Every structure is written in structure tokens, then in C-alpha cells.
Amino acid sequence: xxxxxxxxxxxxxxxxxxxxxxxxxxxxxxxxxxxxxxxxxxxxxxxxxxxxxxxxxxxxxxxxxxxxxxxxxxxxxxxxxxxxxxxxxxxxxxxxxxxxxxxxxxxxxxxxxxxxxxxxxxxxxxxxxxxxxxxxxxxxxxxxxxxxxxxxxxxxxxxxxxxxxxxxxxxxxxxxxxxxxxxxxxxxxxxxxxxxxxxxxxxxxxxxxxxxxxxxxxxxxxxxxxxxxxxxxxxxxxxxxxxxxxxxxxxxxxxxxxxxxxxxxxxxxxxxxxxxxxxxxxxxxxxxxxxxxxxxxxxxxxxxxxxxxxxxxxxxxxxxxxxxxxxxxxxxxxxxxxxxxxxxxxxxxxxxxxxxxxxxx
Numbered sequence: 067x068x069x070x071x072x073x074x075x076x077x078x079x080x081x082x083x084x085x086x087x088x089x090x091x092x093x094x095x096x097x098x099x100x101x102x103x104x105x106x107x108x109x110x111x112x113x114x115x116x117x118x119x120x121x122x123x124x125x126x127x128x129x130x131x132x133x134x135x136x137x138x139x140x141x142x143x144x145x146x147x148x149x150x151x152x153x154x155x156x157x158x159x160x161x162x163x164x165x166x167x168x169x170x171x172x173x174x175x176x177x178x179x180x181x182x183x184x185x186x187x188x189x190x191x192x193x194x195x196x197x198x199x200x201x202x203x204x205x206x207x208x209x210x211x212x213x214x215x216x217x218x219x220x221x222x223x224x225x226x227x228x229x230x231x232x233x234x235x236x237x238x239x240x241x242x243x244x245x246x247x248x249x250x251x252x253x254x255x256x257x258x259x260x261x262x263x264x265x266x267x268x269x270x271x272x273x274x275x276x277x278x279x280x281x282x283x284x285x286x287x288x289x290x291x292x293x294x295x296x297x298x299x300x301x302x303x304x305x306x307x308x309x310x311x312x313x314x315x316x317x318x319x320x321x322x323x324x325x326x327x328x329x330x331x332x333x334x335x336x337x338x339x340x341x342x343x344x345x346x347x348x349x350x351x352x353x354x355x356x357x358x359x360x361x362x363x364x365x366x367x368x369x370x371x372x373x374x375x376x377x378x379x380x381x382x383x384x385x386x387x388x389x390x391x392x393x394x395x396x397x398x399x400x401x402x403x404x405x406x407x408x409x410x411x412x413x414x415x416x417x418x419x420x421x422x423x424x425x426x427x
Contacts, residue, residue: 092160094144096169096202099218103142110135110230112239123148127155129211135242136211141219143167143202152213156181158206166215169202173303175311182207182318184246184307187300188221188253191260196267196286198260198293200300203253205246209318212242214249222256223249243319244326250308251330257301257337264290264344271351279358287355291348298341305334372421379413 107126109116111134120126129136140148143166153163162183165171173186184205191198203221206213226248229237237248267290274283308331312324319327387396387406396402421427 092146092149092163092167094146094167094169096143096217098142098144100142103140103145103148104219105148106139106141108137108139108227108230110238112235115230115233115238123151134210135240135245137242137245138211138213140213140215141217143169143215143217149215156206156208156211156213158183162206166204169217171202171204173300173307175307175314177314177316180208182246182311182314182316184250184311186250186253186304186307188216189257189260189297189300191263193263196290196293198296200296203249205249207242207246207318210242212245222252225255226252240323241320244323247323247326247330250304251326251333254304254330254333254337258333260297261337261340261344264294268344268347268351271348275351275354275358279355284352284355287348287351291345291352294341294345294348298338298345301334301337301341305331305338308334368426372426376414376417379417380410383410383413 105120105123105126107116107118107120107129109129123140126136126138129138138152140152143149146167149163149167152158153160157180159178162176162178165183165185171185174184176183182205184207186203187200188203189198189200201217201221204215206215226237226245229248237244271283271287271290274280308327311319312327312331383406387394387402399405418427
């Protein structure tokens with residue numbers, strides 16, 4: 067029962083903490099995944115790169131207007147004071163800050179005059195349990211800065227960090243809008259890795275179904291199908307986010323970078339299509355399991371029916387001559403017993419020949 071409740075909690079986020087509070091009130095909604103918030107700074111242009119880790123968020127404020135790109139990353143959303151200081155210094159709307167600390171947000175994009183707010187889900191797949199877990203990532207995209215908020219340490223952004231460190235020309239000479247694209251693209255690319263792992267599980271289920279279908283396999287297929295529904299729930303809104311972001315007229319997003327947003331939009335559509343295909347395949351596997359079990363049951367019933375049909379006339383004959391009537395001529399006959407056996411064997415062989423001719427055997 068407890069396991070079912072945990073599975074349902076993935077689809078329905080509790081919001082009772084914020085019930086009755088005024089809009090813009092900051093209260094962390096979700097699971098606290100780390101003890102202390104971690105603040106890192108990455109500042110770069112074509113010629114230089116600077117990476118730092120701060121103990122206090124105020125230390126990063128001096129880099130707000132430093133061109134061309136300042137990337138501030140916050141791991142841990144439970145320290146409300148840190149979020150408030152960031153919001154005050156960067157002029158972030160109270161409703162945006164409320165959305166940042168509420169981890170049950172649906173992926174979306176909001177265009178303000180001084181910044182663009184994006185929120186999406188970073189997913190992880192546990193191959194042992196076959197379960198997906200989601201982490202909310204929020205981005206505040208400004209003219210010269212990008213602030214990212216994550217629930218915990220560890221992400222899929224290492225490839226982006228390596229590109230910055232290696233001095234790749236395009237990302238080092240582009241603005242924070244390209245960096246925001248690169249982060250979302252890294253998340254979407256990680257979706258493909260998850261799909262590959264799910265594809266391997268589906269292949270394993272197919273092999274098991276052909277060898278020996280068991281109720282445990284059916285349950286595993288059902289669980290994976292639920293995970294795909296959850297996967298689709300997290301990915302589907304990103305399509306709307308990218309479409310809206312691509313069409314924005316904000317000066318923060320350069321026109322030349324919109325082609326990259328369209329590219330990651332196409333990748334998202336491909337992920338969604340693949341999820342739908344996997345759901346159809348799993349539905350087919352469930353039908354295959356049920357039909358396989360039904361066919362095996364039919365084979366068992368067929369054997370039992372044929373055996374019963376064969377023994378009905380034999381039992382009838384044996385029942386007649388098993389009666390204790392006194393005046394039965396065959397009972398006094400010397401060859402009654404062997405003739406009876408011959409009759410039973412003839413009936414058995416005749417019925418077997420008939421069944422084979424009808425291809426029932």
C-alpha cells in the first residue's frame with residue numbers, strides 16, 4: 067500500500083503547505099535533498115574564464131552586469147533567505163520566486179521586461195528499480211547573466227561546463243541566451259539516454275515473454291508503462307515552453323540563437339514520439355502476455371477435453387458390464403473378458419484416428 071502511495075505522489079504534488087497564503091509568499095514545497103545550499107559562479111567571454119564557489123550569495127552580486135556572461139548556479143531550494151536575497155538584488159518578481167521554491171511546477175516560460183523565467187524537469191532513471199525521478203530546474207535569463215536553481219547537487223550540465231572550459235568558440239562568444247539553450251539541450255539529450263535504457267528493458271521483457279511469461283513480468287511491464295506516463299507528463303509541456311521562447315520578441319534572446327531553440331524543439335518532439343511508441347509497444351506486450359497465458363490455458367483444456375472424450379465411451383462400456391444383473395449372457399461366456407478389452411482398444415484407436423484426421427491432436 068505504501069509503495070502505491072509513493073508512486074501516486076509522483077503524479078500529484080501536495081500543495082497543502084501553501085494553502086491560504088498570499089501570492090508571492092516564499093515557502094519551500096518539496097523534499098529537502100541536501101543540507102546546505104551550494105553557490106557556484108562561472109563567468110566567461112572569448113578570452114577569459116573564471117569559476118568560483120561562494121559561501122554567501124552576496125559575493126556573486128558584483129558580477130551581475132559583467133559582460134558578456136555570468137552564470138550563477140544554486141543547488142538547494144530550501145534556504146529561503148538565499149532565494150529572497152537573489153530576488154531582491156536582481157529584481158525578480160515575487161511570484162517567480164514562489165515558483166522557484168515550489169518544486170511541483172509545470173514546465174513553463176514567462177517573459178518579463180528585465181528577464182525571462184524558464185522552468186523544466188531534469189530526469190534520472192534508476193535501472194535497478196526501473197523508476198524515474200524528476201528534479202525541477204529554474205532559469206532566470208537576464209541581459210548579461212543566467213541564474214539556475216536546482217534541488218540538489220549533480221546534474222547533466224557537465225558537458226556544457228566542459229565546452230566552456232575547452233574554449234569552444236561559439237558558446238564562449240555567445241550570450242546567456244545561448245547558455246540557457248545549451249543547458250536545456252543537455253537535459254533533452256539526457257532524455258534520449260533514458261529512452262535507450264527503457265528500450266533495453268522492453269527488449270528484455272519481450273525475450274522473457276517468449277521464453278516463460280510470469281505474473282512478475284506483467285507487473286514489471288505495467289510499472290514501466292506508468293513510468294512512461296510520468297515521463298510524458300514531464301516532457302510534454304517543454305514543447306510549449308520552447309515554442310513560446312522561440313517566438314518571444316524580448317531583446318534578451320538574440321535572433322541568431324532562435325534557430326538553436328527550434329533544433330531542441332525538434333528533439334523534444336522526437337522524445338515525445340518515442341515515448342508514445344514505447345507505450346504502444348508495452349500495451350502490445352501486455353496483450354501478448356494475456357494471449358500467451360490464454361493459449362496455454364486453451365492447450366491444457368484441449369488435452370483434458372480430449373482425454374475426457376476418449377474415456378466417456380470406455381467408461382460407458384465398462385459401466386454396462388460392471389452391473390450386477392444375474393441374466394447377462396456375456397457374463398457366462400468364456401471369451402467375454404478378452405473381447406471386452408478388444409472392444410475398448412478398438413474404440414480408443416478409432417477415436418484417436420478420428421481426432422488426428424480432424425487435426426485436433
